[in-house]
Every structure is written in C-alpha cells, then in structure tokens.
Amino acid sequence: MSRFASLAIASTVFTVCTAGMAATPASADTASLDTLHCPTGTSKTTYDPPISRTEVDTTRTIDQKYTGCVGTGAAAGVTSGTHKDSNVTRRSCLQLGSEGDVSWEIKWNNGKTSKVSAHRVSNLVGAVFTNTFTGKITDGLLAGHGFVETMTALSPEITECTLNGGTVSELNADHTLNVI
Template structure:
C-alpha cells in the first residue's frame, strides 16, 4: 500500500512539474523570431498621378541579411515579388489598408503575412508601418511589424498635382516575433 501511495505521489509530482503542452508551445514560439533588413523597388506603369489611372504596380523586395532563432535560424534572406493592375492614384499611397504578401525564404520555406498598413508623409520622408500576423507558412501565428522608409519628393509633388510617381525605392526593417 505504501508503494502505491508513493508511486501515485510520484505521478502527481511529475504532472505538476512538467509544463503543460500549451505552455510549452508558447515557450517554443518565443524562441522562434526573425529580423531582416530589406530594400524594395516599386514601379508604376504608367506612372500614377492625382487622378486615378489604370496602372501595373510591380514590387521587388529583397530581405537580408536576416537573423533568426529557433525554427527560423536557417533563414539568411528572402524575396517578395508581385505585380497587379488596377486603378490607382498617388493619394492611395497615403491611405490605410489591409495588405497581404508572401515571402520566399532562403531555406526553401515561405511565409504569408497579412497586415494593416498605416502611411505617413512628413517632410522629405514617406513611411509605411505594416502590423499584423504570419497567416501561413514559416512562423504561422507570429506577430509581424515591418517599417518602410522612402524619399517623399515624388509623392509630395503628386499630391499637390505637380507630378507623377513612377517608382519608389525604400528600405525596410522586418521583425517577426
């Protein structure tokens, strides 16, 4: 009887000491992070102006160098390329929008992110802040923050009706935690 009580106590002690599966998953996710420097080029053909025009927007973005931990430790860089045709104006560059894109990572995996974009035009600087979540692929469920900074000269002139935007070159910082 004493051995039964002792073995029961051992099982109870082990259950109390072992982390719950959900807690273990959360702790593992905290170890899975990724931070990347990045640059992008976005072109508009034909260029966009103050009045909406049907244009093809093409984005080429290169992520890297990247530093990852946990499941993302093998990621050293990545790319995102997309193109679509729709009616656009330069005023839309300053709007808030839900944006999704897929990143193809250097280790052969990919991540699709869905974010809310908030834009700001202040002096000589145009910024976008993207805040959201990895919705599929590597690091699914993790939070995403990406900041983009570009010169604002073309955009400012366009919003004043004094020019068009044909392309934007930008630098980015991506953090997935």
C-alpha cells in the same frame, strides 16, 4: 481498496499531472526562441502607367528583398527573403497616404515561405513616405508569430505629385522586418 493501492493511484495521478505541467513551459520557451530580424531590406515599386492626382488603372509591380536577416529557433539559417508581386490596381498619388489591410508571401533563402497578413498605415511628411505594417504570419515558417515591418522612402516625386500634379512611376524604399 488497500492503503498501498490508494497511494499508488495517487502517485500515478500526481506524476501524470506534473509531467504535463512541466511540458507546457518548455514548449513556450521553445516558441519564444523563434525570432527573425531583417534590418536592411529594400523594395522597388513601379507603376505603369505612372500615377498622378487622378485615379488610373495601373500595373503595380513590387520587387522586395529582405536582407541581413538573423533568425533563431525555427528561423535559424534564414539570411534573406524576397517578395515579388504584380497586379492591376486603380491608384492616384493622393491615395498613397492611407491605410488598409494587405497580405503577401515571403520566400526565404532556405526554400520555405511565410504568408503574412497586416494592417498598413502610410504617411507622407515632406518628401518622406513611410509605411508601417503590423500583422501576423498566417502560414508557413513562423506561423502564428506577430511582426512589424517599416518602409521608408525619400520621394520628392510623391510630394510633387500631391502638391503640383506631377507623376510617380517608381518608388524605392528601405525596409526593416522584425518577427516577434
């Protein structure tokens, strides 16, 4: 093989290798631009029949709104979203301060959806009930991204239920969602 042919092959291999290397950081930079922050969400959860200290089968209905959203990259133009669900569950107010794995789907204002899976940790301190969801978007808009969602509710009804045997029929909360 001639010296010229060897140099041409080496040059081609170098060009192909460096072109592939240059493309990787550009892709990573693009993915890092996909963010979403929804600071002013709210939710209303109802229990029918109301829950008490004794476990009952109850229909739990969740109506959640993600608002004030600001997105970048693939989430540009997302300003709001919703999550609605209804199921029959066996609950008591004593179980509200617990943890577990959950999943749900969010419908965004741009017509796209995100399926999420998270670990939930709930706490009740005084009359303040909190949930922290830490997880990943498993499908749809921003799939593969992690997220943290916090829910905070002032709920003297939960405190009354856990301490004195009252009931909880409704829970209203504020939410913040950060997709990273």
